[in-house]
Amino acid sequence: MRKNKIERETQIPKHIAMIMDGNGRWAKKRLLPRSVGHKYGMERMIGLMEHAFDLGVEYMTVYALSTENLKRPQDELNGLFNLIRNHFKEYMGRICERGIRLRILGDVTLLPDDVVQILRESEAETLKYDTGKGINVALGYGSRSELVRAVNQAVERGEKVTEESFSNLLYTGGLPDPDLIIRTGKEVRLSNFLLYQAAYAELYFSDKMFPEFSDKELDKAIVEYSYRTRRFGKTDEQLKKH
Numbered sequence: 001m002r003k004n005k006i007e008r009e010t011q012i013p014k015h016i017a018m019i020m021d022g023n024g025r026w027a028k029k030r031l032l033p034r035s036v037g038h039k040y041g042m043e044r045m046i047g048l049m050e051h052a053f054d055l056g057v058e059y060m061t062v063y064a065l066s067t068e069n070l071k072r073p074q075d076e077l078n079g080l081f082n083l084i085r086n087h088f089k090e091y092m093g094r095i096c097e098r099g100i101r102l103r104i105l106g107d108v109t110l111l112p113d114d115v116v117q118i119l120r121e122s123e124a125e126t127l128k129y130d131t132g133k134g135i136n137v138a139l140g141y142g143s144r145s146e147l148v149r150a151v152n153q154a155v156e157r158g159e160k161v162t163e164e165s166f167s168n169l170l171y172t173g174g175l176p177d178p179d180l181i182i183r184t185g186k187e188v189r190l191s192n193f194l195l196y197q198a199a200y201a202e203l204y205f206s207d208k209m210f211p212e213f214s215d216k217e218l219d220k221a222i223v224e225y226s227y228r229t230r231r232f233g234k235t236d237e238q239l240k241k242h
């Protein structure tokens with residue numbers, strides 16, 4: 001019988017990536033400003049990360065701001081940057097204390113200088129950790145611009161790339177590909193997130209808005225992942241042999 005709870009035999013994905021969508025709609029439904037939705041979203045993000053690492057997940061990548069999101073009204077962007085200014089160091093410090101290395105993915109030149117400084121300082125704080133666990137926060141991130149940047153780097157070096165050397169030119173260079181990508185907020189699309197890295201990720205879409213995506217909802221996604229058969233192009237018979 002299929003269960004909904006994490007059990008001893010549940011396969012825990014090594015790397016979970018999350019498209020944290022639905023903060024605005026969650027707030028609107030409660031007649032609250034969108035910024036309140038983002039604040040709740042940020043708190044939920046930390047809670048989910050804590051839960052995921054407790055379960056044995058090794059990498060968590062979260063999509064916090066896309067290159068396209070930078071075209072949102074300046075008011076909303078200021079609210080998001082203020083969240084980083086006021087809470088990022090404290091929240092991230094609290095979770096990374098467990099020996100987790102932080103990496104920012106994206107073109108930070110698109111963000112205000114003081115925000116970049118906070119992000120870089122937070123990353124630097126975690127360089128001392130070498131446990132193989134990581135949190136990646138995608139900010140000012142777009143997969144297409146990441147790919148174009150990598151191609152240009154390869155061209156400048158005048159080298160032909162391999163799949164491996166090319167993936168090392170991405171913001172995620174050196175990290176394992178995500179095993180499971182979860183998107184909240186009812187939409188069923190990737191919205192320019194990890195297009196290269198997602199080649200063999202299992203995709204999971206939730207109707208919950210991100211601030212209401214509870215630890216139990218994460219468990220549900222992991223259990224569903226655990227029931228999937230990852231064939232990587234092979235046949236079931238081939239998989240049984242190993």
Ligand code: IPE
Nearest residue numbers: 020021022023024025026064
């Ligand atoms: C996701 O929530 C967070 C960001 C993109 C910054 P949204 O702000 O997109 O929320 P909805 O989709 O409008 O509900």
Ligand code: IPE
Nearest residue numbers: 019020021063064065066191
């Ligand atoms: C994707 O959400 C980006 C993040 C969650 C940071 P969007 O709300 O920007 O996605 P679209 O515009 O609905 O595709």
Ligand code: MG
Nearest residue numbers: 021022023185
């Ligand atoms: Mg959205």
